[in-house]
Amino acid sequence: MASDMQTNISGASAPNSDAALGDIILETRDLTKHYGGVHALEGANFTLRKGEHVAIMGDNGAGKSTFVRQITGVEQRTRGEIIFDGKPVHFAGPLEARNAGIETVFQTLALADQLDVPDNLFLGREIIKWKLGPFSVLDYKAMRQRTLDALEKTGVKIPNIRGTIERMSGGQRQCVAIARTATFHSKLTIMDEPTAALGVQETAQVENIVRTLKEAGEPLILVSHNMRQVMDLVDRIVVFRRGRICANLKKEETNGEDVVAYITGAKTQPEYEEAA
Numbered sequence: 134m135a136s137d138m139q140t141n142i143s144g145a146s147a148p149n150s151d152a153a154l155g156d157i158i159l160e161t162r163d164l165t166k167h168y169g170g171v172h173a174l175e176g177a178n179f180t181l182r183k184g185e186h187v188a189i190m191g192d193n194g195a196g197k198s199t200f201v202r203q204i205t206g207v208e209q210r211t212r213g214e215i216i217f218d219g220k221p222v223h224f225a226g227p228l229e230a231r232n233a234g235i236e237t238v239f240q241t242l243a244l245a246d247q248l249d250v251p252d253n254l255f256l257g258r259e260i261i262k263w264k265l266g267p268f269s270v271l272d273y274k275a276m277r278q279r280t281l282d283a284l285e286k287t288g289v290k291i292p293n294i295r296g297t298i299e300r301m302s303g304g305q306r307q308c309v310a311i312a313r314t315a316t317f318h319s320k321l322t323i324m325d326e327p328t329a330a331l332g333v334q335e336t337a338q339v340e341n342i343v344r345t346l347k348e349a350g351e352p353l354i355l356v357s358h359n360m361r362q363v364m365d366l367v368d369r370i371v372v373f374r375r376g377r378i379c380a381n382l383k384k385e386e387t388n389g390e391d392v393v394a395y396i397t398g399a400k401t402q403p404e405y406e407e408a409a
């Protein structure tokens with residue numbers, strides 16, 4: 134599948150068609166989250182195919198992060214179904230989601246500040262050299278080598294991988310988090326505003342990593358407010374408004390102005406009108 138896609142897709146902005154994409158990797162049905170009286174997410178029906186890159190857009194408070202938190206097991210949904218890789222799932226926490234193949238890069242990074250890059254990459258799934266009863270010895274050499282491979286693959290330049298995360302810039306930290314995805318070939322990557330706090334160069338680096346994921350046929354959900362970035366990187370845009378999906382737009386059939394009209398409520402797609 135990936136190689137078929139590569140022949141069809143010469144760059145992130147190449148035209149896309151459903152035929153170039155694989156089976157459904159993620160589906161949500163009626164996904165809903167209420168915080169007491171706050172209906173943060175209401176009846177979200179969403180589908181993502183293997184190899185597809187989809188942006189989630191919407192105004193502040195539209196429900197984007199809430200949607201991500203239900204999928205990644207950070208919170209427990211009020212109702213609805215999540216079907217991941219063909220099976221209904223109910224993750225008790227983010228580690229369970231990660232072990233199932235969902236790698237998430239949050240706005241606030243889930244990295245351990247006191248640890249170095251290899252330790253962060255392999256946190257919770259260390260390579261074991263040998264194990265005897267309750268004792269095990271970790272294979273640090275193998276973990277370091279795989280770290281260097283992952284950074285090289287994603288084009289990330291970090292001068293000293295043995296330095297602790299707390300000493301790195303925001304961009305470097307973000308790249309480490311994203312390189313973790315590349316290392317483990319996750320089945321799905323979710324990025325929630327990965328470049329919101331980054332400078333121009335660091336943003337470009339993260340965007341390059343997104344392109345390498347696309348070339349490798351790895352699916353992605355990208356939550357972003359950045360229209361240029363979205364138009365540059367994804368195949369499809371799903372717009373949330375007041376907790377509900379109000380548009381599902383193929384990139385080649387829309388433009389920035391059109392997307393803004395859905396975000397602000399000036400437009401709603403007919404199929405979502407009843408819900409809006």
Ligand SMILES: Nc1ncnc2c1ncn2[C@@H]1O[C@H](COP(=O)(O)OP(=O)(O)OP(=O)(O)O)[C@@H](O)[C@H]1O
Binds near residue numbers: 171195197198199200
């Ligand atoms: N833990 C919570 N308790 C109560 N209300 C919450 C909680 N988390 C989010 N909300 C509310 O749910 C709604 C959706 O929030 P969410 O963070 O999903 O929006 P968002 O689209 O990600 O916004 P932003 O772009 O500002 O990050 C908002 O009204 C928010 O105040």
